Amino acid sequence: MNNRLYGNLIFELSKEGRKGYSLPRNNYGDYKIPETYCRTEEAALPECDELTVVRHYTNLSNNNFGVDTGFYPLGSCTMKYNPKINEEMAALPQFQNLHPLQPEHTVLGAKALIILLEKSLCALTGLAHFTFKPYAGAHGELTGLMTIDNYHRSRGDLQRKKVIVPDSAHGTNPASAAVCGLEIIEVKSDAQGLVDLADLERLVELEGPNIAAMMMTNPNTLGLFETRIPEIAKLIHDCGGLMYYDGANLNPMLGACRPGDMGFDVMHINLHKTFSTPHGGGGPGSGPVGVREGLQECFPFVSPYQGNYAVMMRAYAYILSLGRDQIRNVGPLATLNANYIKASLKDVYELPIDTICCHEFVFDGLKDKSTGVTTMDVAKRLLDYGYHAPTIYFPLLFHESLMIEPTENESKETLDGFIAVMRRIAEEAKTNPDEVKSAPHTTPIGRVDDVLAAKHPITTFRQLQAES
Amino acid sequence: MDYKYFPHTEDDLKAMMEKVGVKRLDELYAQIPESIRFKGDYDIPRSASEMEVRQVFEKLGSENKQLTCFAGLGVYDHYTPSVIPSLLQRSEFLTSYTPYQAEISQGTLHYIFEYQSMMAELTGMDISNASMYDGTTACAEAMMMTVAAGKKVNKVLVSGCLNPNTFEVLKTYALHQGIELEVLPIRDGTTALDDVKARLAEGGCAGVIVQQPNVYGIIEDFTGFADACHEQKALFVIDSVAADLAVLKTPGEWGADIATGDGQSLGIPMQFGGPYVGYMCCTEKLIRKMPGRIVGMTKDNRDQRAFVLTLQAREQHIRRQKATSNICSNQSLMALFVTIYLSLMGKQGMKEAAQLSYAGAHYLCDELLKTGRFSLAFDKPFFNEFYVKYDGDAQTLYQRFIEAGILGGVLMEEGFLFAVTEKRTKEEIDNLVKIAAL
Numbered sequence: 045m046n047n048r049l050y051g052n053l054i055f056e057l058s059k060e061g062r063k064g065y066s067l068p069r070n071n072y073g074d075y076k077i078p079e080t081y082c083r084t085e086e087a088a089l090p091e092c093d094e095l096t097v098v099r100h101y102t103n104l105s106n107n108n109f110g111v112d113t114g115f116y117p118l119g120s121c122t123m124k125y126n127p128k129i130n131e132e133m134a135a136l137p138q139f140q141n142l143h144p145l146q147p148e149h150t151v152l153g154a155k156a157l158i159i160l161l162e163k164s165l166c167a168l169t170g171l172a173h174f175t176f177k178p179y180a181g182a183h184g185e186l187t188g189l190m191t192i193d194n195y196h197r198s199r200g201d202l203q204r205k206k207v208i209v210p211d212s213a214h215g216t217n218p219a220s221a222a223v224c225g226l227e228i229i230e231v232k233s234d235a236q237g238l239v240d241l242a243d244l245e246r247l248v249e250l251e252g253p254n255i256a257a258m259m260m261t262n263p264n265t266l267g268l269f270e271t272r273i274p275e276i277a278k279l280i281h282d283c284g285g286l287m288y289y290d291g292a293n294l295n296p297m298l299g300a301c302r303p304g305d306m307g308f309d310v311m312h313i314n315l316h317k318t319f320s321t322p323h324g325g326g327g328p329g330s331g332p333v334g335v336r337e338g339l340q341e342c343f344p345f346v347s348p349y350q351g352n353y354a355v356m357m358r359a360y361a362y363i364l365s366l367g368r369d370q371i372r373n374v375g376p377l378a379t380l381n382a383n384y385i386k387a388s389l390k391d392v393y394e395l396p397i398d399t400i401c402c403h404e405f406v407f408d409g410l411k412d413k414s415t416g417v418t419t420m421d422v423a424k425r426l427l428d429y430g431y432h433a434p435t436i437y438f439p440l441l442f443h444e445s446l447m448i449e450p451t452e453n454e455s456k457e458t459l460d461g462f463i464a465v466m467r468r469i470a471e472e473a474k475t476n477p478d479e480v481k482s483a484p485h486t487t488p489i490g491r492v493d494d495v496l497a498a499k500h501p502i503t504t505f506r507q508l509q510a511e512s
Numbered sequence: 513m514d515y516k517y518f519p520h521t522e523d524d525l526k527a528m529m530e531k532v533g534v535k536r537l538d539e540l541y542a543q544i545p546e547s548i549r550f551k552g553d554y555d556i557p558r559s560a561s562e563m564e565v566r567q568v569f570e571k572l573g574s575e576n577k578q579l580t581c582f583a584g585l586g587v588y589d590h591y592t593p594s595v596i597p598s599l600l601q602r603s604e605f606l607t608s609y610t611p612y613q614a615e616i617s618q619g620t621l622h623y624i625f626e627y628q629s630m631m632a633e634l635t636g637m638d639i640s641n642a643s644m645y646d647g648t649t650a651c652a653e654a655m656m657m658t659v660a661a662g663k664k665v666n667k668v669l670v671s672g673c674l675n676p677n678t679f680e681v682l683k684t685y686a687l688h689q690g691i692e693l694e695v696l697p698i699r700d701g702t703t704a705l706d707d708v709k710a711r712l713a714e715g716g717c718a719g720v721i722v723q724q725p726n727v728y729g730i731i732e733d734f735t736g737f738a739d740a741c742h743e744q745k746a747l748f749v750i751d752s753v754a755a756d757l758a759v760l761k762t763p764g765e766w767g768a769d770i771a772t773g774d775g776q777s778l779g780i781p782m783q784f785g786g787p788y789v790g791y792m793c794c795t796e797k798l799i800r801k802m803p804g805r806i807v808g809m810t811k812d813n814r815d816q817r818a819f820v821l822t823l824q825a826r827e828q829h830i831r832r833q834k835a836t837s838n839i840c841s842n843q844s845l846m847a848l849f850v851t852i853y854l855s856l857m858g859k860q861g862m863k864e865a866a867q868l869s870y871a872g873a874h875y876l877c878d879e880l881l882k883t884g885r886f887s888l889a890f891d892k893p894f895f896n897e898f899y900v901k902y903d904g905d906a907q908t909l910y911q912r913f914i915e916a917g918i919l920g921g922v923l924m925e926e927g928f929l930f931a932v933t934e935k936r937t938k939e940e941i942d943n944l945v946k947i948a949a950l
Contacts, residue, residue: 108619110607138573144785153575219838324845328787348677349785367559455519
C-alpha cells in the first residue's frame with residue numbers, strides 16, 4: 045500500500061481519439077443500426093489507451109489495503125487468507141466458458157462439482173440439502189427466511205409471521221426479515237451476553253402460534269457460544285417455529301460443533317468468510333442455504349442459475365485442500381488466536397464479559413475513559429501503524445464496541461505486533477491524546493467529512509463537473 | 513501445526529495456550545454442552561496437495577463440453593480483454609472488504625465512483641448505486657422500490673415480454689412482500705401502450721416494468737409509456753442488457769424513473785451463471801429510496817478530494833428492519849470488472865462492438881431465412897438476439913448443433929432464440945447455417 049494519494053479519476057485521464065481496445069474487422073456487409081432506435085446523446089465514457097488504463101487501476105490499487113497487505117482483524121467478517129490456487133482453479137476455461145443454459149450432458153463436470161460441494165457442506169454442518177442460488181450472505185438470509193415462510197404456508201400455518209432475533213444480531217437479520225414480509229421481535233441478552241432464556245420464554249408464551257422462526261448466530265456477535273442452545277431450540281420447536289442459523293460466525297465451529305447438531309433447521313453459509321473466497325472489496329460472495337431433510341421442497345427461486353458459481357469453485361478448492369484432517373483445526377486455531385489477543389489486552393481495554401470467547405470478542409473501548417480517546421480514534425490510529433481497524437460500534441450492546449476477529453491464518457508474531465501497537469495506542473491516549481484523536485496521519489487521506497458527502501451528494505463524474 | 517495455511521508451531525501453541533489459561537486446544541470449547549460437540553470425522557476427503565487439487569479440477573473440467581455459443585437469454589458470450597483478469601487479481605482490490613475505512617480504501621471508493629458515473633452515462637439516468645447481485649435481483653429491488661415510493665399501492669405491472677428468469681425472481685419477492693404482479697399481454701412480440709394505459713386506469717399501481725431489448729431480442733417502442741405511468745403516479749422501470757445501451761435509446765431518454773439490468777454483457781465471462789453484476793440507476797429524486805451502497809465525493813481534513821460511502825442511513829446496518837433493502841455486500845469486484853471494461857472500450861469501442869454484434873445477428877438471421885426452413889417469429893426490429901421458427905424438429909437440430917460443437921441458441925416453443933456477439937466470427941455463423949440447412 046502506498047501512503048500517498050493517487051486520486052485521479054479515469055475520466056480525468058481521457059483524451060478524445062485515444063482507444064484501449066481492438067476488435068475484429070466487420071465483414072458482414074452493410075448492416076447498420078437504424079437511427080430511430082439509437083440514443084441521441086452519446087455516453088460520455090472515457091477514451092484511454094491500454095497502458096493508461098493499466099497504470100490507473102494499478103495506482104488505485106496502491107491506495108487500498110487487503111488481507112495480502114496486512115493484518116485485517118475486522119470482527120464478524122472473517123478476513124482469512126484467500127489461497128491463490130483457488131483463484132487459478134476458478135479461472136479454468138473449461139468452466140469459465142460455460143453458458144448456464146447448456147444442456148445437462150455438456151456440463152457434467154460443472155454439475156458434479158456442485159454435488160461434491162453440497163455433500164461437503166452437508167458433512168460440515170450436519171444439514172441435509174443446500175441451494176446455491178443466493179449470491180451473498182444477506183441474500184442467503186432472505187432465501188432461508190423465504191424457505192421458512194414457504195414451509196409454514198405449505199402447512200396452512202399462515203399466521204406465523206414473527207421472527208425472534210437477539211438484540212445483538214447483525215443488522216441484516218432484521219432487514220432480511222422485513223424484505224421477507226416478516227416481523228421482528230427482539231429477545232434481550234443477559235448479563236453474560238447470551239440470550240436471556242427467561243425473556244425468550246416470555247416471548248414464546250406471548251407469541252407462540254405466531255412465531256415463524258428464531259434467527260441467531262452461534263457463537264453470537266460477542267463471540268460467545270450460546271451454551272443453552274439445546275433448550276432454546278426445544279422452546280422454539282415446541283411452539284411450532286423453526287431455528288435459523290446465521291452462518292456469519294461459522295468459522296470457529298469447524299472442528300467443534302455443527303449447526304445441525306445444535307438443533308438448527310435452516311442456515312446460510314458465507315462462503316466468502318468460512319470458506320476463504322475473497323471479499324473483493326464487497327463482493328461477489330456466495331450464501332448457500334442448507335436445510336434439514338424435507339425442507340428443500342420449500343426453497344424459493346431467488347436467482348436463475350446456480351448462484352455465483354465461480355465463487356463456489358473457490359470454496360470447493362479450499363475444502364479439498366484442507367480435507368477432513370485439517371479443516372477440523374480451523375475453528376480451534378481461530379479461537380486460540382482470538383483468546384490470545386483478548387488475554388493480552390484486557391488490562392488496558394474494557395472487556396465487558398470475561399469468559400473464553402470463540403473466534404472474536406468485543407472490547408468496550410479503552411479501560412481509561414478519562415482521556416476522551418474513543419473507539420473511533422483507536423481504530424483510526426491503528427491505520428497509521430499499518431493495520432486494518434477492527435469492526436467498530438457494533439454490536440450495539442456497548443457504546444464503544446471494538447470487535448476483533450483474527451483468523452487461524454495469523455501467526456503469533458503478527459498477533460504480538462498487533463498487541464504491542466494496541467498497547468502503545470492505549471499509552472498514547474494518556475501521553476499524547478491529540479495525536480490519537482487526529483489520526484490517521486500516514487494514510488493517503490485523513491479523516492473525511494461524512495456530513496458534506498451526505499448533505500449534498502455528488503455521486504457521478506457528470507455532477508462533479510457541473511459543480512466545479 | 514503441520515499445514516501450509518496454519519503458522520502455529522508447537523512452541524507458539526504452548527505459549528499462547530499458557531497466556532489464555534488452557535492446557536489443550538479442546539478446553540477452548542469446554543463451554544459447549546457435550547451432547548452437541550462434534551466428535552466424529554467429517555465425511556469429506558483427506559487433505560489434498562496443490563497438485564492433487566489441480567488434478568481434481570482438471571478432471572472435472574474435462575467432463576464439460578466446450579461449445580461455440582449462440583445462446584443468450586440474458587447471458588452473452590462477449591470477449592474479455594486480457595487487461596481485466598490481470599488487474600482484477602491485484603490483491604489490494606481482491607482481498608479487501610467493503611470500504612468502511614475510507615482512509616485505506618480510496619482505491620475501491622474511486623473505482624466505485626467511476627462505476628456509478630459510467631452506469632449513469634450508459635443508462636442516461638442521474639444516479640447509480642454501487643451494484644446489485646445480478647439483473648434479476650436488481651429488477652426485484654426496483655419492483656420493491658416502486659411500492660415503497662408509492663402511497664399505499666401494491667400492484668406492479670410487468671411486461672409479458674420480460675425474461676422468464678427475471679419474472680420468476682420477481683414472483684418470489686412479490687409473494688413474500690405481498691406485492692400483486694399483473695402481467696401485460698404480449699402483442700406481436702411487444703408490450704402495447706393501450707394495455708398499459710388501461711391497466712393503470714384501474715388504479716392501485718406502483719410501477720410498470722418493461723424490458724429493452726425484450727426477451728425476444730426485439731427493440732420496443734416505449735413512446736408514451738413514461739407519461740402514462742406518471743399520470744397515474746406510477747414509476748416506470750426499464751430493464752436492459754447493459755452493453756446494448758451504448759447505442760440504443762436509453763432508459764433516461766424513454767423517461768424511466770429506474771433503470772436496472774445485468775452488467776454481464778460488459779465482458780464478464782459466462783462462468784456457468786455467475787458471478788455477474790446487477791446495476792440500478794434512478795432519477796435524482798429517488799436517491800434516498802435506492803437500495804445498496806452509494807459512494808459520494810467529499811473532502812478530507814487535509815483538504816484533499818476524497819470518496820466515501822454515503823447516505824448510509826438507508827442501509828441495514830443503521831436502519832435494520834426499516835432499511836430500504838437487506839442488501840449489503842454485493843458484487844464490488846465485478847463492478848471493478850465492468851469499470852475497467854468500459855474504460856478500455858470507451859465511447860467508441862462500445863459502439864463498434866455493438867455494431868459488430870448487430871451485424872452478426874442480422875447476417876445470421878438473413879442466412880437462416882435463406883435456407884427456407886426458418887421464419888422470424890415476429891416482424892419487429894431486433895438487436896443482437898432474435899426468435900426464429902423452424903419447420904422441422906427443433907430438438908433434433910439442437911442436438912445436431914451440439915454434436916458439431918455449437919450451442920445453437922435457446923430452444924423456444926416453436927424454434928430458436930439465437931444471440932450473436934462481437935466474439936462470433938463469420939466462419940462460425942456460416943458453419944451454424946450449414947448445419948441448420950441440412
